[in-house]
Amino acid sequence: MRVSYGLPYVTPDHVIAWERGITSPGNSELTALAGVLWCSPGELVGRPRTLREHRLARGLAPEDVARAVGLELLAYLRMEETDAWRGTDRQSAALADLLGLSLPDLVTVTGRDRKLAELLRNAVTTRRQAPVRSLAKVVPLDRRLLAGVLQQLHQDYHGRMAAAVGRRGGGSGSGDACRDFLDRIVEHFWTTVTTLTTARNGGG
Secondary structure, three states, X not given: OOOOOOOOOOOHHHHHHHHOOOOOOOHHHHHHHHHHOOOOHHHHHOOOOOHHHHHHHOOOOHHHHHHHHOOOHHHHHXXXXXXXXXXXXXXXXXXXXXXXXOHHHHHHHOOOHHHHHHHHHHHHXXXXXXXXXXXXXXXXXXXXXXXXXXXXXXXXXXXXXXXXXXXXXOOOOHHHXXXXXXXXXXXHHHHHHHHHHHHHOOOO
């Protein structure tokens, strides 16, 4: 890496820190590391989670992404560095197309997963009207599908709660049985979306 890629400052300690997850390689460092190991940057990243990781997995430079989605380079780099996407709906759509993002990935990359989790937790733990309209602003899916997903999640949560109360006699620990469900509510949401969509399409 020092000789072939012009990174004289990289030492074995740097590589050890990357391997242990103490620090992360920068763009040029990751490209150089992939070259040394004869693999793609995406293979080193694993399953991409952040905007930067998705870009690297596609082998794109920041300039490529900024130009494709219609952003100034510095503005895009700030979004990438802070994990705070500020693009418009049109720019988000262009980003998803360029990086091959699924809808769950797009929601995560654009920082909407926190709002999604908040809406879902409120929907399943209360008896208030399901926030389908608010949810549709975060996740652009058919509202009838969203209503069905929320109803299913609400039933699943309260079914678990009832089972926990029955087992423990309603003690103070009964709510703990549902904590994992709420912690993984976004994961349950996407699973239910897939299940109901498949069912509506006749299982195909």
